[in-house]
Every structure is written in C-alpha cells, then in structure tokens.
Amino acid sequence: MYIIIVYDINTKRVNKVKSLLRMYLNWIQNSVFEGEIKPTQFKELKIKITEIINKDEDSVIIYKMPPTYKPEKTIIGIEKSPIKNIL
C-alpha cells in the first residue's frame, strides 16, 4: 500500500521520528514522507511512532491510498526530493 505521512511534532522528538520514517519511506518535504509499505511494516511503524511521540502534544497523520494506487502528484515550485511529476 502507498501512504503519505505528515507530522507536526515537538522539536525535542521530531528528529527521532524523522530517522524512523527514513527507514520505511521517502522524505518529500519538511514534515512529509511518502512511499510504498507492506501491511506488516505499516503496523510496526505505527507502533514505533506511538512509542516516540507525546500523544498529548504531537500530531502524526497517515493517509492510506487504495490498493495498488500511487497518488497523482503535482509540484508547484521547487521539488525537494527526486520522487515527482513537475507541473
């Protein structure tokens, strides 16, 4: 499945989450990762995120795409990572 993760995390914890996400997904832009992930990895990742963040302060949102669907992406301006289809 293809997922997009956006997050708003306290600076004390954000680098730890960023390093974790790098192991599973592609960094796209400030506070945004995306990529293909297996259901087992997805489950594992959610648990690990929960272990790092402060659930009363931090926010992580995961958008799950339908099976086999990779979202059509439009970039306006600069593209900060190699995964793209430039407008």
Added chain:
Amino acid sequence: MYIIIVYDINTKRVNKVKSLLRMYLNWIQNSVFEGEIKPTQFKELKIKITEIINKDEDSVIIYKMPPTYKPEKTIIGIEKSPIKNIL
C-alpha cells in the same frame, strides 16, 4: 476530486497561501490542507498558488486521489482539525 496539499513556503509568502487555501480546503495541520474540490476550482487554485509563490524557493505538493476516493486517515497523537478518524 479529493486532494491533499502540503507546502514548504518562505514565511514572507506563507500566510497569503494559507488564506488562499482556506477558501478552498480544510486546514489539517501545519502546512497541510485537504478536501473535496471541483476540477474547475482545482485549475483556478493552481494558478493562484503559482501567482503567489516564488517558484525557485517555495514548494507546494498536491496529491490527487482517485475519483470518489477519500483517503483513509489515521491520526496518532493530537488531531488539530475536526476531520479525522483517531487511532
């Protein structure tokens, strides 16, 4: 169609883009909007974004969902806007 917009924009221009996006979509979290939008509005919005940002400095990424599909969303931690399905 349902879209998700994430952006990384210079502070000089970010509020202008944020006000524009509020007219079309729902604010979700820092630098993230999402919502249902008509093709004509989508075209209009992209033009207006292009008129505001500096294409050499700012980055706006638009993820377009398949027709009639609203992405399954998981929130870990706090949910900063009313559109949600909490984990």
